[in-house]
Each structure stands twice: as structure tokens, then as C-alpha cells.
Amino acid sequence: MMKEEKAREELKEILSRNEYQVYYEDKRNTLQVLWDDVKAWLADMLAKFFPSLEATSSVAGNILIVIISVAIAILAIIFIFFAVRYRQRRTIGKQQPFQSPNELEWSYQQHLKHALKQEELSDFSLSTRHLFLALLLYFHEKSWLEAKIWKTNWEYYEELRSAKKDSADLFFNFALLFDRATYGKQQIQKEEYSLYRDKALKWLEGENEDV
Structure with missing residues (x-):
């Protein structure tokens, strides 16, 4: 009997060793x-x-x-x-849309007239540029933003978002097309230009004042 108990104790001690307990971890x-x-x-x-x-x-x-x-x-x-x-x-945000004081001194009607003239000549890149500047100066007249030669389009966008939030997104996307035409030296296609032309004209003709 004593031998059996001793054997059990020895077996218990053996099984409690790390090499056996590791299997249960x-x-x-x-x-x-x-x-x-x-x-x-x-x-x-x-x-x-x-x-x-x-x-x-x-x-x-x-x-x-x-x-x-x-x-x-x-x-x-x-x-x-x-x-x-x-x-x-x-x-x-990197570039200023007005490249010279003369462009800033033009009225939005003058930029619009020049844009439509370039449109007739199928120069949609230059037409995009002047149409965008016309829109900027129109917004300036409405006091939705303040046109300055040193300002970037991002600054204009932030001002417009505060004054006319519903119009800011369209302005933002039009600014991207403007940058492609002006600084990216890309040829703007008629279809791209037309997307913004009709909406811009509604503003410039006074139909979109409450948009």
C-alpha cells in the first residue's frame, strides 16, 4: 500500500514538471x-x-x-x-487665378465677352480661363468673396463656402478645370467646357443669385 502511494506521489511530481505542463499551456x-x-x-x-x-x-x-x-x-x-x-x-491652392493687375481691372462683362469670342474660335482652354475670371469678378461684385491678385482659388473657395455654401462645390470643380486650362497647359474639350459654361452663364445673367 505504501509503495502504491509513493508511486502516485512520484508520478504526480513528474507530471508537475515544466516539460509535462507545457503541453497544457x-x-x-x-x-x-x-x-x-x-x-x-x-x-x-x-x-x-x-x-x-x-x-x-x-x-x-x-x-x-x-x-x-x-x-x-x-x-x-x-x-x-x-x-x-x-x-x-x-x-x-498653389496658383493665383489673376496673372496680372489688368485682368483684375477688367469687368466681369469684359471677361465674359472675351470668353464667348474664344468659344467661337473653338479655343475652349482660353474661353474657360476668361469665363472663370468673369465668374470670380461677378462673385466679387456680389460681395460673396473679395478678389485680390495675390489670392489663390482655394482662398476664394473658402470665402465662397462661407457666403454661398451651395455654390462652393461647383466653383471648386470649375477651379480644377481652370487650373488644367491655365497651368496644366491642357486643351480643354468642348464637352468639358460646356458643362460649366451653361451654369456660369446663369450666374452671370442673374438667374442663379439664390442658388
């Missing part, structure tokens, strides 16, 4: 433990709200993967949106 890292805990929580929630659903760990894991994928996609879209917006801000 949790070998998962922190991320794996967190993942399993979240899966278990999700499985419990699914079981509560959808009792008929077999809320196993694998089902919870698949649903969790879908949720994470959707979240990553949404974050990616948000990031791209703000990255594009930031790039656009830098684009329209």
Missing part, C-alpha cells in the same frame, strides 16, 4: 486569443438573436471576416476620398 498569441474571444462573443450574440441559426465558431468566424472586410473597404473609400480632396486642394 495556451500556446496562442494575443491576436489569436482576441480573435477566438471575439468569435465566441459573436457566436453567443447570433445564438441569442437567431436561435434557429447554428451559431458555431466557424460560422461566427466567417461572419466576422465579412464584417472586417466591409469595414476595411469603407475605410479605404474614405481614405481615397480625403486623399483625392487633399490633392485637389493642393492643386487649386
